[in-house]
Amino acid sequence: MNAIIDRPIAQGGGSCCRHCGLACPEGADFCCSGCEAAFGTIQGLGLGTYYLQRLLDPNARAPRPEMVERADLGPFVHTRADGSCELLLTIDGVQCGACVWLIEQILGRERSVVSARVNLTSGRLALVWRGDAQEAGRLCALVEQLGYRLVPFRFAESTARSDEQGRALIRALAVAGFAAGNVMLLSIGIWVGLTEGMGPATRALLHWVSALLALPAIAYAGQPFFRSAVSALRHGRTNMDVPISLGVILVSGLSLVEAMRNGAHTYFDSAISLLFFLLIGRVLDHRARNRARATAERLLALRAVDVAVILPDGTLRRMPAETVAPGARVLVGAGERIGVDGVIRHGQTSLDTSLVTGEALPCPAGPGSLVFAGTLNMEAAITLEATATGADTLLAEMARLIDAAQAGKGRFVVLADRVARLYAPVVHLCALLTFLAWYAALGASLGEALLIACSVLIVTCPCALALAVPAAQVIASQALFTAGILLKSATALERLAMVDLVVFDKTGTLTCPELALVGAYDPQALRLAAGLAANSRHPLSRALCAAYGPVQPEGGVVEHPGQGLSLQTEAGEIRLGSRRFCLGSACADTVTDAGAELYLTRPGQSALRFCFLETLRPDAAETVARLRAMGIGVMLASGDRKAAVREMASLAGIGAWHAGLRPDAKMALIERLRGNGHCVMMVGDGLNDGPCLAAADVSMSPSCAADISQTLADLVFQGAGLGAVAVALAVARRTRRVMRQNIGLAIVYNLLAVPVAVAGLVTPWLAAAAMSGSSLLVMANSLRLRGQRS
Amino acid sequence: MNVILWLILGSLLVAGGGLAVFLWSLRNGQYEDLKGAAQRILFDEEAGR
Numbered sequence: 001m002n003a004i005i006d007r008p009i010a011q012g013g014g015s016c017c018r019h020c021g022l023a024c025p026e027g028a029d030f031c032c033s034g035c036e037a038a039f040g041t042i043q044g045l046g047l048g049t050y051y052l053q054r055l056l057d058p059n060a061r062a063p064r065p066e067m068v069e070r071a072d073l074g075p076f077v078h079t080r081a082d083g084s085c086e087l088l089l090t091i092d093g094v095q096c097g098a099c100v101w102l103i104e105q106i107l108g109r110e111r112s113v114v115s116a117r118v119n120l121t122s123g124r125l126a127l128v129w130r131g132d133a134q135e136a137g138r139l140c141a142l143v144e145q146l147g148y149r150l151v152p153f154r155f156a157e158s159t160a161r162s163d164e165q166g167r168a169l170i171r172a173l174a175v176a177g178f179a180a181g182n183v184m185l186l187s188i189g190i191w192v193g194l195t196e197g198m199g200p201a202t203r204a205l206l207h208w209v210s211a212l213l214a215l216p217a218i219a220y221a222g223q224p225f226f227r228s229a230v231s232a233l234r235h236g237r238t239n240m241d242v243p244i245s246l247g248v249i250l251v252s253g254l255s256l257v258e259a260m261r262n263g264a265h266t267y268f269d270s271a272i273s274l275l276f277f278l279l280i281g282r283v284l285d286h287r288a289r290n291r292a293r294a295t296a297e298r299l300l301a302l303r304a305v306d307v308a309v310i311l312p313d314g315t316l317r318r319m320p321a322e323t324v325a326p327g328a329r330v331l332v333g334a335g336e337r338i339g340v341d342g343v344i345r346h347g348q349t350s351l352d353t354s355l356v357t358g359e360a361l362p363c364p365a366g367p368g369s370l371v372f373a374g375t376l377n378m379e380a381a382i383t384l385e386a387t388a389t390g391a392d393t394l395l396a397e398m399a400r401l402i403d404a405a406q407a408g409k410g411r412f413v414v415l416a417d418r419v420a421r422l423y424a425p426v427v428h429l430c431a432l433l434t435f436l437a438w439y440a441a442l443g444a445s446l447g448e449a450l451l452i453a454c455s456v457l458i459v460t461c462p463c464a465l466a467l468a469v470p471a472a473q474v475i476a477s478q479a480l481f482t483a484g485i486l487l488k489s490a491t492a493l494e495r496l497a498m499v500d501l502v503v504f505d506k507t508g509t510l511t512c513p514e515l516a517l518v519g520a521y522d523p524q525a526l527r528l529a530a531g532l533a534a535n536s537r538h539p540l541s542r543a544l545c546a547a548y549g550p551v552q553p554e555g556g557v558v559e560h561p562g563q564g565l566s567l568q569t570e571a572g573e574i575r576l577g578s579r580r581f582c583l584g585s586a587c588a589d590t591v592t593d594a595g596a597e598l599y600l601t602r603p604g605q606s607a608l609r610f611c612f613l614e615t616l617r618p619d620a621a622e623t624v625a626r627l628r629a630m631g632i633g634v635m636l637a638s639g640d641r642k643a644a645v646r647e648m649a650s651l652a653g654i655g656a657w658h659a660g661l662r663p664d665a666k667m668a669l670i671e672r673l674r675g676n677g678h679c680v681m682m683v684g685d686g687l688n689d690g691p692c693l694a695a696a697d698v699s700m701s702p703s704c705a706a707d708i709s710q711t712l713a714d715l716v717f718q719g720a721g722l723g724a725v726a727v728a729l730a731v732a733r734r735t736r737r738v739m740r741q742n743i744g745l746a747i748v749y750n751l752l753a754v755p756v757a758v759a760g761l762v763t764p765w766l767a768a769a770a771m772s773g774s775s776l777l778v779m780a781n782s783l784r785l786r787g788q789r790s
Numbered sequence: 791m792n793v794i795l796w797l798i799l800g801s802l803l804v805a806g807g808g809l810a811v812f813l814w815s816l817r818n819g820q821y822e823d824l825k826g827a828a829q830r831i832l833f834d835e836e837a838g839r
Contacts (some may be wrong), residue, residue: 097829098833099831100829118826119823120825120826121823121825121826122823167817169815175807204796213802
């Protein structure tokens with residue numbers, strides 16, 4: 001088994017790493033020592049079949065082991081009744097069945113492990129072991145060294161609640177389906193019996209069996225609708241569930257009376273199959289929403305920051321940011337994201353505050369400076385004192401602005417409910433008039449008149465109408481999901497379709513989240529610099545490596561925190577780092593306006609300066625043009641300096657831009673635009689965009705955005721491109737068109753059916769056929785959304 | 791007439807059995823990981839686990 005080795009050949013002559021499949025330096029088998037160790041471990045355990053059977057997705061993150069310091073898992077370990085420990089983890093990097101097999105095999109070989117089960121659908125690992133809770137770290141390290149990432153699952157409560165809701169809906173669907181099938185079968189017998197001459201006793205028997213099946217099933221499966229209808233009525237509103245519930249209850253009650261009177265017509269089949277059709281829509285809707293939410297939570301969990309707290313005895317302990325108490329000392333290494341708001345106590349560094357303020361270039365910070373969660377520490381290790389989340393912190397201020405903004409958004413009424421507001425009174429009035437007309441004017445008996453009035457209610461039962469919107473919505477959110485766009489809010493699609501102005505944030509939204517190397521350099525010098533930089537996790541080092549491509553890290557490189565890297569060679573010392581570090585203290589440490597920089601000095605050669613600037617996302621200009629072509633205005637609103645904003649705006653082809661906006665000014669801008677009658681969509685990633693995201697009619701964030709922005713945004717998109725914005729708008733507009741067609745179809749159907757019902761010509765079989773027919777028509781129309789490409 | 795009674799009783803029992811099995815499988819978590827289940831059959835589980 002050990003001899004089985006696969007060897008993918010990379011394009012362009014270079015080879016692929018035998019573990020992670022990424023390109024690696026010429027002639028080498030592995031791209032890094034981590035991959036080599038992982039390969040050795042897997043082969044050593046005799047699990048080499050993994051490499052033969054796996055299918056690596058080139059677009060997913062490669063399984064390259066990265067040493068990430070992990071928070072203490074202790075608080076997440078759950079002790080079970082039998083004394084064993086249980087831990088639920090979100091797992092990243094699992095791509096196929098082979099990964100599942102490998103992880104379960106590796107963990108299963110540990111003697112203490114009772115069970116290890118990967119759920120490929122939700123991307124979670126459930127681990128149960130006997131013994132000490134502290135063993136969690138060791139077990140997780142086994143999996144992490146193979147290139148997977150594990151983080152404790154933080155949303156257990158909300159997920160369990162949502163899963164339980166989903167299961168309850170499916171149970172209701174199963175019961176409704178069971179009853180609908182059987183009642184329909186009996187009904188066919190009754191309908192045929194009407195023409196073939198069935199005895200009244202047989203008919204009564206069939207009616208009673210139908211009633212016994214249908215009534216309990218309706219009581220059980222109708223609950224989701226009844227509850228929603230009651231809560232709407234209690235708040236003095238009506239929604240689609242009110243006419244549905246009323247119709248179902250009236251029809252069941254009347255059919256029961258008919259069965260008691262041994263009448264000819266009962267409508268149990270119509271009532272229960274109505275619920276069955278509607279529940280199909282509810283279940284699909286719940287699943288689509290649940291999947292988008294779970295993916296969004298997963299992205300957040302994987303980015304969650306651990307904080308290194310310095311305990312009073314001087315030892316370090318990593319813990320989740322939300323558990324850090326105010327006043328605690330927190331150590332933040334170079335290249336780490338700061339997890340808490342605080343004041344710098346020791347250390348001098350520069351901070352990338354782009355997520356917080358929108359400022360693209362790093363700014364210097366020293367003892368006494370206030371720092372905010374979400375800021376990236378660029379240069380040197382610093383010690384913070386965590387501050388209370390009191391009224392004076394930035395986050396609290398944001399939260400206040402956001403609350404104010406959201407209060408204005410809750411008034412949006414979805415299309416279906418707007419239709420329901422008109423629909424319910426008209427239908428009920430129509431049924432009442434029919435009853436009065438037959439009973440008082442035409443001299444029908446009370447029972448006959450009631451029956452005819454009820455048949456009006458049945459044929460107008462808003463089955464097609466209630467399916468019209470969700471069916472289109474489910475299929476659209478599925479289409480968005482495959483395009484990497486997560487639809488988080490139920491009403492976002494409808495709001496999205498109305499947008500006529502898109503406001504972009506600049507830093508991290510219109511531009512790439514990372515700085516990029518700009519300019520042309522001597523390839524040899526670049527190779528040397530990248531070789532040095534490969535030893536460091538500093539953001540600029542990473543940008544340098546990314547610009548060069550795969551590189552063999554130079555050995556013997558020493559990192560000087562906050563300054564740079566050095567390498568002793570026979571010819572002398574090579575240095576890569578800040579201006580002061582490379583050129584000596586003689587050089588003035590001026591802050592340049594042009595961007596971030598790195599210097600390379602080599603013995604006997606003049607110093608070389610590498611420049612890093614923010615760059616537009618690759619398809620930014622194209623997206624702006626596409627939006628224009630759709631008749632949507634585009635605007636840029638940034639907290640950054642005027643010059644930088646103007647340049648990016650002109651590169652992206654945006655005419656209208658605002659620079660130097662503080663969060664409240666940005667929000668005021670959005671409010672003003674809305675006040676002028678625009679329907680505004682905000683696309684932003686930063687903490688400073690939070691209030692705007694909440695204030696805009698609809699909002700969107702990239703998946704690299706600050707946590708709070710992602711939580712607030714109606715949509716989250718993945719990937720490097722901005723194209724998702726145009727795709728989302730296009731899908732939303734198509735969906736709105738299909739929704740309107742669906743509603744139109746449902747209304748036309750009612751216009752045809754109501755006169756027939758009022759005339760008293762509708763029999764149960766006609767009602768059942770018409771209702772199913774209109775539902776299927778609406779579903780089929782919605783399915784058209786699937787085939788179309790944007 | 792008796793024939794119909796038996797027929798109805800029989801069909802309800804069969805269909806009710808199907809419903810019960812479905813509800814059991816739902817509670818038992820058979821639908822939790824459909825993607826994983828499709829992949830798992832491709833790999834050997836080691837004996838003794």
